[in-house]
Amino acid sequence: MERDARQDGRDGRSDGSRSAFVTGAASGIGAALVSTLTDRGWRVAGLDLQESAAELSVVGDVTDADGLLDAVQRAGQALGPPDLLVTAAGVFDQAAFEDITPAEFQRMLDIHLGGTVNACRAVLPGMLERRSGCIVAITSELALAGSERSAHYAAAKGAILGLVRSLAAEVAADGVRVNSVAPGPTRTPMLDRHPEYQDPAYAASLPLRRLVSPQEVAETVLFLATEGTFFTGQTLSPNAGAVI
Amino acid sequence: MKETPRGTVSLVTGAQQGIGEVIARRLAAEGSLVAVNDRHDTELLSAVVESIQGVSAVADVADREQVARMVAGVEAEHGPVQTLVCNAAVEVLGTLLEQPPEVWWSHIDVNVTGTYNVIQEVLPGMRRNGGGRIVIIASIWGTTGWPRASGYSASKSGLIALTRSLGRELAPDNVFVNAIAPGIIDSPQIQIDADDAGISLDDMRARYAVDIPAGRLGTTEEIAATVAFLASAASGAFVGQILQPNGGELRGPA
Numbered sequence: 347m348e349r350d351a352r353q354d355g356r357d358g359r360s361d362g363s364r365s366a367f368v369t370g371a372a373s374g375i376g377a378a379l380v381s382t383l384t385d386r387g388w389r390v391a392g393l394d395l396q397e398s399a400a401e402l403s404v405v406g407d408v409t410d411a412d413g414l415l416d417a418v419q420r421a422g423q424a425l426g427p428p429d430l431l432v433t434a435a436g437v438f439d440q441a442a443f444e445d446i447t448p449a450e451f452q453r454m455l456d457i458h459l460g461g462t463v464n465a466c467r468a469v470l471p472g473m474l475e476r477r478s479g480c481i482v483a484i485t486s487e488l489a490l491a492g493s494e495r496s497a498h499y500a501a502a503k504g505a506i507l508g509l510v511r512s513l514a515a516e517v518a519a520d521g522v523r524v525n526s527v528a529p530g531p532t533r534t535p536m537l538d539r540h541p542e543y544q545d546p547a548y549a550a551s552l553p554l555r556r557l558v559s560p561q562e563v564a565e566t567v568l569f570l571a572t573e574g575t576f577f578t579g580q581t582l583s584p585n586a587g588a589v590i
Numbered sequence: 591m592k593e594t595p596r597g598t599v600s601l602v603t604g605a606q607q608g609i610g611e612v613i614a615r616r617l618a619a620e621g622s623l624v625a626v627n628d629r630h631d632t633e634l635l636s637a638v639v640e641s642i643q644g645v646s647a648v649a650d651v652a653d654r655e656q657v658a659r660m661v662a663g664v665e666a667e668h669g670p671v672q673t674l675v676c677n678a679a680v681e682v683l684g685t686l687l688e689q690p691p692e693v694w695w696s697h698i699d700v701n702v703t704g705t706y707n708v709i710q711e712v713l714p715g716m717r718r719n720g721g722g723r724i725v726i727i728a729s730i731w732g733t734t735g736w737p738r739a740s741g742y743s744a745s746k747s748g749l750i751a752l753t754r755s756l757g758r759e760l761a762p763d764n765v766f767v768n769a770i771a772p773g774i775i776d777s778p779q780i781q782i783d784a785d786d787a788g789i790s791l792d793d794m795r796a797r798y799a800v801d802i803p804a805g806r807l808g809t810t811e812e813i814a815a816t817v818a819f820l821a822s823a824a825s826g827a828f829v830g831q832i833l834q835p836n837g838g839e840l841r842g843p844a
Contacts, residue, residue, distance in 0.1 A: 490843075511841040518803030518838045530827065553761035558827040565824035573815035576773070576808040579841030580834050587761050587829035590754045 365389040366571075367421050367428040369408050369465055370435030371398035374534030375484055378560035379432055379567060386568065391421030391428070394435065401425065408435045408461030411468075418468040427476065430571045431469045433462045434484040436503075438536045440495040451498045458485075458502035462509060466524075470517070477521035482567045483510050487530045487585040503528075507581060514579030523578040527566050530585025532558040553587025600821070601664060601671045603627040603651055603708055604678030606635040608777040609727065609810045613675055616814035617821065618642035622673060625664045627651070629678075651678045651704030652696075661711040670715030670722075673821045676705040677727040679745070681779060683738045683786050694741045701745035705752065713765070721764030725820045726753050727813075728771040730836050733844045738786075746771070750832055750844055757830020768820050768828050771844050773836025774798040776807040804837030 366383050370376035371392025380400045383390045392400030393414065395407060402424050404417040421428060436458055439450070462483050473479025488496050489503035507526060514524040530552070537543045537557075549556050562584050570577055583589060600617045604610040606628035615638075618624045625647040628635045639646045645668065649660035664671065679701045682693050705726060716722035731739055732746030753769035760767055774780075776795065784794035799806055816835050819825050832844035 514838050514841060515803045519805050523804075553758050553829050554827065555762055562824070562827040569819045569824065573812075573819065574835065575815075576804065576812040576835035576837050577833075578804060578838040580836075581843075582828075582833060583831055584825065584827035585829070585831075586827050587758060590757055590830035 363387055363389050363426075364429040365391070365421070365425040365427065366430040366432065367418055367465070367469060368392045368398075368400065368432045368434060369414075369461060370394055370433070370484075371400050371403070372396045374434070374536050375529065375532060375560045375563045376432070376434035378564040379434060382561065382564040382568060383430075388430070389425040391417070391425055393417050408433070408464055409456045411464040414461075414464045415468045418465075422472065427472045428469050429479060431465055431479075431481045432484065432567055433465045433482075435461050436484065436536070438499055438540070440540060441498070442495055443497045446498050451501075454498040454502040455505070458499075459505045459509065462506050466509075466513065470522070473522045474517065474520050479522040480571045481510075481513075481522070481524045482570050483524075483526040484563070484567075485510075485526045485528045485581070487528050487583060487589045490528055490581070490583065491589045510581070511579045518578050523570075523575070525570050525574075525577050525579065526581045527563060527570070528581050528583040528585065528589075529563045529566075530558045530583070530588040532560055532563060534560055553590075556586060558584055558586050598622045598672040599625065599664070599668050599670065600673040600675065601625040601627060601647060601661075601708070601712065602675040602677060603704070605675075606632060606638055608779065609772070609775060609813050610675075610677040611638050612810035612814045613677060613817050614638060614644065615642055616811070616818050617673065617675075618644055620818060622821075623668055625660075625668070625671070627660065627678065650700075651708055652699040654707050657704075657707045657711050661708070661715075665715050670719040671712045672716065672719060672722045674708065674712050674716070674722065674724045675727070675817055675821075676708055676724070676749075678704055678708075679727070679742075681739070681742045681782075683742075683783065685738055686740045689741065697741035697745040698748075701742070702748045702752070705749060709756070713760075716765055717763055722766075723821045724756070724760075724765065724767040725817050726767070726769040728753070728769045728832065728844070730771050730773045730834065730840050732771055734840055753832060754830045761829045766820075766825075766829060768825070768831045768833065769844075770813060770816050770820070771832050771834045771836070772808060772813050773802060773834070773839045774807045775810060775813060777810055780807070802837040802839045806837065808835055808837055 372394035392398035624644040649656035729746040
């Protein structure tokens with residue numbers, strides 16, 4: 347079957363490679379993205395609070411807008427301007443609503459919503475100029491259905507959905523696609539600290555009877571970045587049946 | 591991890607032309623033996639079968655006996671179906687008042703009951719084989735509705751609910767059920783819609799594109815690529831999900 351080069355993901359640099367910028371690249375879903383994209387021939391820049399395995403590893407904080415902009419510019423010079431942005435940086439915490447302090451609530455918003463906004467701001471001018479680009483924001487099944495003791499996390503992840511849907515509508519005509527991936531409970535260090543998700547009874551309660559693997563989330567992002575060319579403003583949710 | 595359905599048997603309903611045909615071609619290109627279903631044994635169907643070295647699987651999906659014979663035939667020759675794509679559908683536009691009951695029922699009989707018929711016949715073999723993938727082709731109109739498309743939209747909405755229920759029901763048995771709700775796709779249906787509206791094909795495309803942020807209709811290849819994703823191991827954590835390749839026309843839950 348004949349395929350559009352764009353759909354095959356080969357419209358990047360002259361050597362055929364494409365470049366990606368991944369936040370939260372050092373662990374969990376971000377780390378799986380770095381290895382999956384690299385395996386498939388992408389040149390990957392990764393930003394995290396600690397060093398990552400990305401070809402270009404930048405230590406930085408997504409809440410630092412200037413630092414993020416600088417990192418994207420460095421990545422562009424080293425690897426070519428990003429064809430793909432994936433925002434995977436995040437923190438998870440659980441607390442009853444009345445125990446969440448304003449500072450803790452704000453921190454969730456700063457990292458998830460603010461971090462995603464900062465990253466989009468950094469890559470968008472170039473993508474719009476090139477009239478080509480793909481942004482995938484990692485959100486969560488908790489943004490779709492919420493859960494007890496997760497108000498701050500779910501609110502921050504939920505806000506990303508509104509951002510993605512609006513930005514998608516705004517830049518679609520300019521050739522830039524914006525989507526989100528809302529994973530279900532995924533086997534990552536972030537979730538390891540929360541024993542209820544490690545309880546075998548929890549996995550047994552899911553239709554799939556197991557948690558999601560970081561690799562499966564990475565494959566979903568890769569689909570959106572390559573062949574999912576008519577997807578924009580969408581939320582794909584590999585969630586093991588947690589939210590249907 | 592990306593695993594193509596090489597060596598597998600696929601069944602695509604309503605596949606002699608349009609989106610179904612391109613889905614059949616894509617699965618065949620990935621190495622699957624494809625049973626190409628349509629209602630009648632036509633030259634169109636034979637040509638598709640021949641060009642992808644597939645097998646002909648003639649049956650009206652609304653006719654349970656025909657479906658049973660078709661599935662039994664495919665299984666006897668090639669073994670159980672691992673990937674089932676329920677694509678066969680009818681779409682007749684018209685206001686609710688002007689459409690006679692038989693038009694209403696054709697949407698329900700073919701689109702909803704036809705899907706049920708094929709799944710129920712394929713499922714025992716799929717289970718015996720240790721699992722499988724079912725991809726149901728719904729429609730954006732199953733969520734948004736559309737004037738002069740009440741019967742069609744109701745049927746597609748029914749398929750979305752069927753996908754969610756069956757997704758929950760079958761995931762424990764390693765059968766993954768998901769749906770694709772395409773937006774407006776540049777398929778032979780657009781010519782039918784243009785004739786219905788009394789305008790040219792290009793004008794019909796332009797009229798649809800106004801509502802699509804991407805500024806264009808989708809391609810049949812883009813739908814086939816989404817099917818290929820849902821048929822692969824890469825989508826192993828998708829259960830009862832509705833994927834919406836629609837160019838941004840609907841940016842919320844299905």
